[in-house]
Amino acid sequence: MDTIIVLLNRDLRVHDHPALAEACARARTVVPLFVADPGIRGRHRDVFLAESLDDLRSSLRDLGGDLVVRRGDPVAEAVRLATELPAAAIWASADVSRYARRRERRLGEACREHRLDFRLFPGVTVVPPGDLTPAAGDHYRVFTPYWRAWTAEPHRRVLAAPRVVRLPAGLDPGEVPAARRRPAGGLRGGESVARRRLELWVKLCLADYAEGHDELAEDQTSMLSPYLRFGCVSPSEVVARASGHPGADAFVRQLCWRDFFHQVAMAFPELPRRDYRPRQVEWNDDPDAAQAWREGMTGVPIVDAGMRQLLAEGWMHNRARMIVGSFLTKRLRVHWRVGGEHFAELLLDGDVANNWGNWQWVAGTGNDTRPNRMLNPLRQAHRFDPGGEYVRRYVPELAGLPAGLVHQPWKASPKVAGYPAPLVALDNG
Incomplete structure (x- = not known):
């Protein structure tokens, strides 16, 4: 041609x-x-x-x-x-x-x-959506069987960059959209940054991923998901570079989850709009509670820290995403679409398949085999932010509290100035 x-x-x-x-x-x-x-x-x-x-x-x-x-x-x-x-x-x-x-x-x-x-x-994915199908049905509805099929499937060869790209003579390339100022703590975009991050993370951090990826204060995730969302790095290359190294299995499993939700989204294009598995949930139409959640003013420090990280950086630790999602849908009983739309607006890595697949999973209307699962934010906070560093970083009103109180400030005396009482009552059970 x-x-x-x-x-x-x-x-x-x-x-x-x-x-x-x-x-x-x-x-x-x-x-x-x-x-x-x-x-x-x-x-x-x-x-x-x-x-x-x-x-x-x-x-x-x-x-x-x-x-x-x-x-x-x-x-x-x-x-x-x-x-x-x-x-x-x-x-x-x-x-x-x-x-x-x-x-x-x-x-x-x-x-x-x-x-x-x-x-x-x-x-866009490691295995193209639709290439793997169960014996009955057009796509996998449960992750574990998909994981078994995905790991057994030969993955395509990772391709080198072209040696030369020749543009037609005289073609005006046009101007790249101007970049505004990046928010403090925000990630820099681009393939060059993504490839350096991948190389260093595999070399220095991958071995500790399985043990430490849920720790909130010291984010030990790869933070490659925004680069995958924009295609600044190929998911096939990420899998190929990680495979064979200590810690790779747990990390590669997350890449398989990404593929899993893509094949769900292809088979069920209404994923952002309708329950994948209807549960007859009676949702609570409470715009004030939803807005407090968006602003990180729920009175539950671990929830507010996650929501404020999202507002400031366009990013949120994956464990925090699960906590804030469960709080919105299971404690406040606010519809998962409210959360999904907020994430879709702000998240750097908010692609359609993963964002809405994960929101429906958390809400119990998606692919979770335990639809009634509810995360206790206090227990999650004590387990994954035991010293309170994550909360103090993003909720400055609580910076002066000791570790024993930072996750339950309404029990402190005197009350923390400027910080709200919790929207719902919680205990450590």
Whole structure:
């Protein structure tokens, strides 16, 4: 082929990029295209995305090419560029959300109309959603059988970056969206950062992951999920780099959970809107309680610390996510959609499949085999933040309390100034 456009969405990298690698091997010139869709925004994600695009442009220029940026509807802009060049094909990485699949259908129809070759490639997950199915049904509904099938499935080969990317002559690359100031403590976006983080984490931290990944004060998670969400690093490469090292099994299992929720989301596109497994829960419509939860003002320190970390950084420790999610849905009885929408707005790693799959899991309407599971925030706090460092870091009103009281400030005397009484009564049981 003469020219292929590779439409980039959640795959902002040059390493282990099947669509880009195949295009560079098949075509004389290749156009890596990102279309800034004004309908997709997020408070913290705009900065992370802009940094990721800057980094990708630098990598592509090092290979002789460039990142072409346009603004508007991705389908319309990709087809417009294809007709202007002209290009013979538009290729992309397959995704699972309802929005992404609608975009893929529209793009396929537009390519047929304009006689352009259209192909979808793997790369968003380790095992493509739909490749593994149980004997009965179109997808796995329980994780453990999926984990067994996933570990037995041969994984595709991790691909090197293209040796060269040739852009058509005279093509205006356009401007990358400007990055605002990154919030204090926020992660920097980009493939270069992701690959350095992966290398150092595997070398220095992976061996301790199974024992320490739930500790809140010393976050020993890899913090690679935002980079996976934007495709700054390939999940296949993360698995390949970790495998064989001490501690790898527990970590790779988390990557399998990510694949699991992607195959659930593909089979059940209503995951963000309807109960995956209806439980006939009587939800409490309490906007004041929901707002207190969003602001980290519930009066339960471990919950408030997690919610304030999210507000400040666009990130929350995974154990804290479980605690705040269980508190909202099981203690306050507020609908899981309220929590999911707040996370979707703020989380750097809030992709559709994982965000909504995890929220339904916590609420008992999803894939959890124990739907009545309820986490006690006091017991969780004493177990995973025993010294209170995590709470003190994000709830400054409690910074002066000793470890024995920091998780139960309403029992202290005198009362902590400026900190609310708890929304619900709790005990250590």
